[in-house]
Amino acid sequence: MSSNDQQKTLGDAKAKHKTSVSDEVVIRFDHVTKTYNLYKNDRGRFLGIFNYKKKGTFLGSVNASDDLSFEVKKGEAVAFLGCNGAGKSTALKMVTGVTHPTTGNVEVKGRVSALLELTAGFDMQLTGRENISLRGQILGLKRNEIKELEPKIIEFAELGLYIDQPMRTYSSGMKARLGFAFAVAIDPEILVVDEALSVGDRAFQRKCIARIREIMMDENVTVLFVTHTSSTAKEFCSRGIVLDHGKKVFDDTIEAATAYYEKNY
Numbered sequence: 104m105s106s107n108d109q110q111k112t113l114g115d116a117k118a119k120h121k122t123s124v125s126d127e128v129v130i131r132f133d134h135v136t137k138t139y140n141l142y143k144n145d146r147g148r149f150l151g152i153f154n155y156k157k158k159g160t161f162l163g164s165v166n167a168s169d170d171l172s173f174e175v176k177k178g179e180a181v182a183f184l185g186c187n188g189a190g191k192s193t194a195l196k197m198v199t200g201v202t203h204p205t206t207g208n209v210e211v212k213g214r215v216s217a218l219l220e221l222t223a224g225f226d227m228q229l230t231g232r233e234n235i236s237l238r239g240q241i242l243g244l245k246r247n248e249i250k251e252l253e254p255k256i257i258e259f260a261e262l263g264l265y266i267d268q269p270m271r272t273y274s275s276g277m278k279a280r281l282g283f284a285f286a287v288a289i290d291p292e293i294l295v296v297d298e299a300l301s302v303g304d305r306a307f308q309r310k311c312i313a314r315i316r317e318i319m320m321d322e323n324v325t326v327l328f329v330t331h332t333s334s335t336a337k338e339f340c341s342r343g344i345v346l347d348h349g350k351k352v353f354d355d356t357i358e359a360a361t362a363y364y365e366k367n368y
């Protein structure tokens with residue numbers, strides 16, 4: 104499926120998109136700064152762990168998030184807009200807990216599912232089935248909850264006999280299928296989606312999009328959506344946050360935010 108087709112299909116969700124938002128804040132960024140230090144080589148990076156910035160190997164720092172503050176209410180669908188390197192992924196990674204602020208505070212209430220790095224955290228020596236169990240345990244699910252989810256995930260992933268083979272024997276598309284199937288099976292309360300996500304072949308992509316639409320239409324699910332495309336953002340979201348060099352430069356309705364983004368970038 105081309106990205107145009109994909110956007111069009113994603114956009115079909117508009118007509119049915121939820122309209123109600125509760126007053127409960129489920130995500131709060133409070134003066135969040137995430138600083139990455141850049142080094143010339145691995146030796147410098149290693150010394151950096153101990154806060155030793157050796158002259159010649161320490162090249163400087165980048166604030167991927169810079170004093171970022173915002174709140175998201177339950178049921179909101181928020182688009183993060185910004186150029187390459189603006190800090191969109193970094194902000195979302197702090198929501199999913201993949202990375203943490205250098206200073207400031209991030210609060211997240213609810214079960215987060217991320218359609219970002221689908222294969223992160225799988226153990227390639229274990230089978231697909233064992234990895235479902237492992238991931239479930241890491242998420243704190245009970246044994247019977249994992250047992251209930253397992254057939255749903257296996258059915259969605261369509262891996263056939265490979266579900267009982269070590270994941271090192273999977274193609275990259277097969278790994279991503281299992282990651283996607285797991286992420287959408289757990290009925291997320293907060294869904295984090297990167298538009299650039301593409302999983303598997305055309306038929307599987309269509310199935311993924313249908314499932315994302317279904318989740319997004321649920322009034323109780325909060326959605327954070329990363330995109331470069333204003334039209335997709337408008338079709339999906341009610342609010343837009345524009346980032347620039349890690350800073351929040353605009354936060355308003357999606358119409359106002361996309362207009363600001365198109366005018367200034």
Ligand SMILES: Nc1ncnc2c1ncn2[C@@H]1O[C@H](COP(=O)(O)OP(=O)(O)OP(=O)(O)O)[C@@H](O)[C@H]1O
Pocket residue numbers: 139140165166167185186187188189190191192193194
């Ligand atoms: N692990 C890292 N180490 C060093 N710098 C990083 C790291 N991760 C991100 N950065 C830097 O932080 C800044 C923000 O990156 P981020 O990936 O959040 O941007 P983005 O808005 O998602 O970009 P894109 O649209 O290209 O995906 C960039 O300058 C990037 O190079």
